[in-house]
C-alpha cells in the first residue's frame with residue numbers, strides 16, 4: 001500500500017481539484033482571530049484500539065470473484081448529466097451596476113469553489129459588481145493562497161464578461177471595506193444573516209437595499225448561502241458555467257495536478273522517490289505492467305476539527321474526550337458544544353466522521369482487495385494510530 005500523505009501546500013491545492021468531495025458544512029469562526037490550536041493536542045490521545053475487530057477479521061478473509069472485481073472498476077452508467085449550455089434567455093448585462101458585492105469564503109477549497117459559483121450567481125441576481133472573492137485561511141488547511149494564486153483570474157473575468165461585472169479591486173472610494181474593517185466592529189454594510197440556502201428573493205429583499213443605500217454589501221459568512229432549488233434556470237446555468245468554464249487553475253497548478261495523476265497512475269518502481277523532483281518526467285522508470293492501472297484515492301477527512309466538531313467518541317477514552325473538548329473550545333469558543341446525543345445515537349444518525357478503520361471496512365465490503373493501491377489525500381489524520389488501522393486491514 002502506498003500512502004500519499006505528506007503533500008505540500010500547492011500539491012494539496014492541485015489534489016483538491018482532482019477530488020470532488022462533499023464535506024459536511026460547518027463554520028469555524030469567521031473574522032475572529034483563531035487561537036492557533038496546539039498541534040500537540042492529539043498527543044494527549046491514548047492509542048485508540050480497533051473497535052471492530054470481528055468485522056475486520058471477516059473483511060480480511062473476504063474473497064471477491066473476478067466478476068465482482070470487474071464490476072467494481074467499471075465506469076458508472078451514464079447518469080444523464082449534460083454539459084451546461086448558454087441559452088438565449090439569460091438577461092443581458094444591465095446598463096448600470098447596483099453596487100459592489102464582496103464575499104469572504106471559508107471552508108476548504110471545494111467549499112470555496114462552490115462559494116465562488118454562488119457569488120457569481122448572487123451578483124447576477126442583484127445586477128451587482130462582484131469583487132474577486134476573498135479566500136479565508138482555514139484553521140485546518142492553513143492555506144493562505146489567494147484567488148489569483150489558485151485560479152486564472154483573467155480567464156475568469158473574460159469568460160463571465162457578458163454575464164456579470166467583475167472587479168479585481170474595489171475603487172478607492174470603498175477601500176475601507178476590508179476584512180479587517182468587518183472583523184473589528186458591527187458594520188452596516190456587512191450582511192451576516194443570510195440563512196443557509198437562501199432564495200434569490202431573500203437577496204433581493206435583504207441585500208439590494210444595502211447596495212442601494214451604501215453602494216456596497218459584504219456577505220459573510222457566505223458558504224452554502226444560496227439555494228440549490230427554485231432558482232431561475234439561467235442562474236443555475238451560470239453557476240455551472242463558473243464551475244466548469246470560468247474557474248481554471250493557474251498553469252503551474254495544472255502541471256502539478258497532471259504530474260500527480262501521472263505519478264499515481266504509473267508509480268515509480270523504487271520507493272523513496274519524490275522530494276522536490278515531483279515535476280520531473282519519470283516515465284522511463286515506470287513499470288507499466290506492475291504499476292499501471294487502478295487505484296483508489298481517499299480524502300480521509302478524519303482531521304481533528306472534524307473529530308472535535310462531531311462530538312463523537314472514537315474509542316480513545318477520557319484523554320481523547322478531553323482533547324476534543326479543548327479543541328472545540330479553541331476553534332469554536334463554545335458555539336459548538338458537546339452534543340446532547342449519546343455516541344450511539346450520533347453514530348446511528350450518521351453524524352460521526354468515519355474512522356480510518358471504518359473506511360477500511362467499507363472498502364473491503366465494497367470488494368476492494370488487500371492489493372488495492374490506496375492513496376490518501378489528507379492534512380493530518382487524527383492520530384498516528386489511525387494509519388495503523390488502515391494498515392491493519394491492508395497489511396495485516
Ligand SMILES: *[C@@H]1O[C@H](CO)[C@@H](O)[C@H](O)[C@H]1NC(C)=O
Pocket residue numbers: 060061062063370371394395396
Ligand atoms: C490478501 O488476502 C488474501 C485472501 O483474500 C490472503 O490469502 C492474503 O494473505 C492477503 N494478503 C496479505 C498481504 O494480507
Ligand SMILES: *[C@@H]1O[C@H](CO)[C@@H](O)[C@H](O)[C@H]1NC(C)=O
Pocket residue numbers: 091092093094095098125126127204208
Ligand atoms: C437586473 O437587470 C435586468 C436586465 O437589465 C433587469 O431585468 C432586472 O430587473 C434587474 N434586476 C435588478 C435587481 O436590478
